[in-house]
Amino acid sequence: MIGVxxxxxxxxxxxxxxxxxxxxxxxxxxxxxxxxxxNKYDPSLSLAFDLAKSLETTVDELFNERKTR
Amino acid sequence: MIGVxxxxxxxxxxxxxxxxxxxxxxxxxxxxxxxxxxNKYDPSLSLAFDLAKSLETTVDELFNERKTR
DNA sequence: ATTAAATGTACAAGGTTTTTTACATTATTA
DNA sequence: TAATAATGTAAAAAACCTTGTACATTTAAT
Known part of the structure; x- marks a missing residue:
């Protein structure tokens, strides 16, 4: 499992x-x-922004914070 | 330079x-x-969320999208 | 002006993300 | 049912993020 x-x-x-x-x-x-x-791994921050834009949402909406790091 | x-x-x-x-x-x-x-490199997504929380803001507020990837 | 604190930088090592190639399985459609 | 599209998965290599140690420079305090 991964952090996000x-x-x-x-x-x-x-x-x-x-x-x-x-x-x-x-x-x-x-x-x-x-x-x-x-959830094999998290995207890079850059890709996270690209994904959010592609899906017409925000990084914060697309990825919900979890507990672990 | 980096993507974000x-x-x-x-x-x-x-x-x-x-x-x-x-x-x-x-x-x-x-x-x-x-x-x-x-701007030597971007943080991981996980660290981006931790940073946003530490600074009481959101990932989208803390990191502004740029053009390059 | 000195000292201490904060910041900038370097480099090698280790961990994580992404790619490429390739094939297997599941869903969809003809 | 057969064909095709979509998704799941694997393994090795490349690229990128983070650490530790260490030292130099800048800023703030005494």
């Missing part, structure tokens, strides 16, 4: 985007999107 | 904290705080 949870999959489906489509919007690989959705 | 600019130094001084003090609040080294303030 996210609502990427939820918001991505609202916009009817595939992992591949959002990956292209953010200039990363599909595997990166998949890994982040499945 | 930040207002850490500005907000840190408002609260009259040293780099060392904020480092301890976030459980990272002073060098990490120094490097981030001077």
């Amino acid at each position: 949870q996210n609502r990427i999959q939820e918001l991505r489906k609202v916009k009817k985007l595939t992992q591949d489509e959002i990956a292209k919007l953010c200039n990363v690989s599909r595997q990166t999107i998949n890994a982040i959705e499945n | 600019q930040n207002r850490i130094q500005e907000l840190r001084k408002v609260k009259k904290l040293t780099q060392d003090e904020i480092a301890k609040l976030c459980n990272v080294s002073r060098q990490t705080i120094n490097a981030i303030e001077n």
